[in-house]
Amino acid sequence: MRGIKRGKAICCLFLFFAALALSCFSGCVKKSSEKEILMWLVGSEKQAQKITELGRDFYKETGVKVRCEAISWGEAHSKYLTSVVGEVTPDIGTMGLTWGTEFGNLGAMVDLQKAFPADLKAIEDDIFPGLAASIRYKDSVYAVPFDISEYIMYYRTDMIGKPPRDWKELASLLAELNRNGKSMIIDWGGLGWIGYSPFLWQAGGDFYNKENTVATLDTAAAETGMEFFTGLYKRYGVPKEEKPVEQGFKMGDYPIFISGNWKMKTLADVAPEINGKWGISQLPAGPTGKRTGFIGGRVMGIFSQSKLQNESWGFIKYLSRPDIQLKLYEATLESHDTYLPPNIKTWDILPMDAAFKGPLKAQAFDSKGPPSLLGWDDSTRFIDTAIQLIVLKGKDVEAALTDANDELNRRLKK
């Protein structure tokens, strides 16, 4: 008896849901004849909504609708991959800096250099030079910057009078901090290639030669950079494991740290107690006098399967305009997102405190992105391994770099 009753209940439930589902399906079918660009944003729902909102102004100008949907960072790579396989790609995709080249070489993305050379040049001229170099692979460009994220140094103004301007000052500052049981944190890409790259560049070295045909980690400059970088961990107590940066900074155990620009936002949210007691500065200069940092960010490109390639390009150009980037920046001030415009001209009109704008802009001008070559993502782990072997296992710097260099060269030949 009871069984039958329950069975009936389940049937009713099922019918209810079936009806619901049917109503959903019918809801999805209606389609308008108007053109609509679909854009996927790797990032937050809020930012996506802001872009859809900006798309309404774009619609007034061009008659093309825009819908922007957020996808999460962790799974974006596989999401794009399957969308290409399933032929359900969006028109515009935003993605990590190196993915454009990667997907582009597999034929999934439009070569902007071939399709829109004149417009592309205009965009490239206005973005920070380090980024411009990173998006170009041989004679192709598959995506242009959507925003930037860059390395910057944070310090407690109430504990450290002046930020260190070069390696020497950094070393003596750390020695002094160490005496009081304090130190520095390298947060973004610590114990990895991203953390090493500024020191490599500041020492006058690079990962490859200019043509990206030979790895150059066996040079004296690479060794100088590595020696200093790993020395920070080995001699000056920079933590080898992840530390709660904001907490350490707030409590003063780590009154100085290097991280991405987004920590400005996080600090303001999480540690309001120390508002006004910290500042940012460019990275300390190496022996060459350069203060080069690392720059990354999201890029946007057009998928080859898109039927609205011209319209999509129109919207990408739109998003590259200073006045539009300004609106995006202003929108993120209210939310917990971070957005820094890649267009240099936007920076002239950016309503930001000069104490922050100055160092950020200067650092962005003196920054480099990851080398632009196929298989870079596959090579980075050899550099990571070298760094970790030196710091954690006490391996000789020169030997570790030589091994990494061999691996990098081996991958170039493939």
Added chain:
Amino acid sequence: MDMNGIKELERRGAVRVTSKKKQQRTANLLIYIFLIAGSFIMIVPFVWMIATSFKPLDEINTYPPSFFIRKPTIAAYLELFRIIPMGRYFLNSLFATTAITVANIFFCSLAGYAFAKHRFFGRDKLFLLLVGSMMIPWQVNLIPSFVIVKKFGWLNSFYGLIIPAMSGAFGIFLMRQFISNIPDDLIDAAKIDGCTEFTIYRRVILPLIQPALASLAIFTFMAQWNNFVWPLVIIYSSKMRTIPLALSVLNGQFGTNFAMVMAGAVVATAPVLIVFIAFQKYFIKGIALTGLKA
């Protein structure tokens, strides 16, 4: 036997009974301590999750994580429901998950019964294939399954969400293990009474495996409700999103409104908790109906 001897025996008996009671009581006490201490360790992150969802912005992200809320607020929930159509996503998830769970209970127990108690051609080989298929990491099956769903035209639909998950190797294996415990006599007796195979399944097997069905329902509901990767690849319009998909984008690139993420997690967890509590009672039901008592 003299009187003394009898008294002595009685005394011993009394001692045995009271000492047994005492033993029982200490044993129970130990069990309570064990369970209470364990429970405490288990629920810490959960409590923190709920606490965080009610915190104002300047209280979240404290380190060490704090369980106390100075000024509780429901701002995070309001914000959550404002920026994403949670109601719609909730129904999407509920519909897909319920349908999958009901289908699994039915199909898995049916197949599990056949594997446990029937003898048919190819049974053991099929079963081995079934168990073997679980040993291939799902990651490599993702792309081919996706292509097949696409060939059927089920991308971005409930068909694509539900049909591939309607039965599973795990469920069939689970059911077979439990049903194999049921004595054959019960089934034979039903056969002698002239029951058809389906009646045996419904009248004999199903009542006996209620604890196992409850487990299967809980696991299926939980796994499907939280399923992330499959909906992620086959759903590409915001209308069709399920709860986990909606929550994943709450997490921004770097800075995050943690209270909102946790509020989302709480909303997402509630149905699983309800299903768990609802099905729990069937763990006890099963034994009362075994029919073995007589």
Added chain:
Amino acid sequence: MKPFAKELNRQKWSYIFIGPSFMIFTLFLIIPVFASLYWSFTQYNILQPPKFVGFQNYINILFHDPRFWKAMTNTAIYVAGTVPTSIVISLALAVAIDQNIRFKNWFKTFFFIPSITSIIAISVIWKWLYASGKYGLFNHALSSIGIPPVNWLGIDWTLPSIIIMSVWGGLGYNMILFIAGLQGIPHVFYEAAEVDGASEWDKFRNITLPLLAPTMLFVTIMSIISAFQVFDAVYIMTYSSEGAVGGALDCALTIVAYLYDTGFQRFAMGYASALAYLIFLVLFIVTIVNMRLVEKKIEY
């Protein structure tokens, strides 16, 4: 009726019963499994057609890939560390809850709660528990009893730390299965044993354990399979901003984390499929051995 036709008629119901399940299976499991089996003999980046390379992937993995062996070793340590511990504790929990005690349902719910808590909440809390130096609770507790702090997420301790977290998270799951199994044991057996004057331990050894054998086999096999394929726990404890997973010097790289890395981060689907089949091979052998062992015990 001919015996064959009669036999077929008798088996008809069996096929009807397994029919729906097997239709779904064929489509979404067996076909994909064979597709990836084919891919394991190819070089395949998913977006361009696969190129047949014979056994090259397998040869490369087995003879030229130190990361594979590192991942295998880590995985073996992980399986050995989690499966027996988790089974013993969750069986103890199930037996404890199955006693004549109050608040049964509360305890069941509490122990199951980690399985439904948001993975983000779990990772935040555990990262705090494990944080190095004075920041972490574990180290705080250790130092208060005079033990120097442990570097929980350093290269030597990451894998054990993940094992502890996994055991914690998986207890409720196995406990549910054991409770279901215990509920299925008819009380008459215990009553009979009590008449014979058996102790609690005797009852557990001679009634509970043997009658729980099918559940035990299921839990063991499923635990081994899922422990071997561990991914989430490794991911949340070791992912880095550059998208790498497995920790410094691959100290906690497990085999499926490695597979994910090759297949979806580096687009080497052929190689990843070959990895999957090596995982399959190991698991298959382990499972067969397991089944044989238990069957022998059941048959007495």
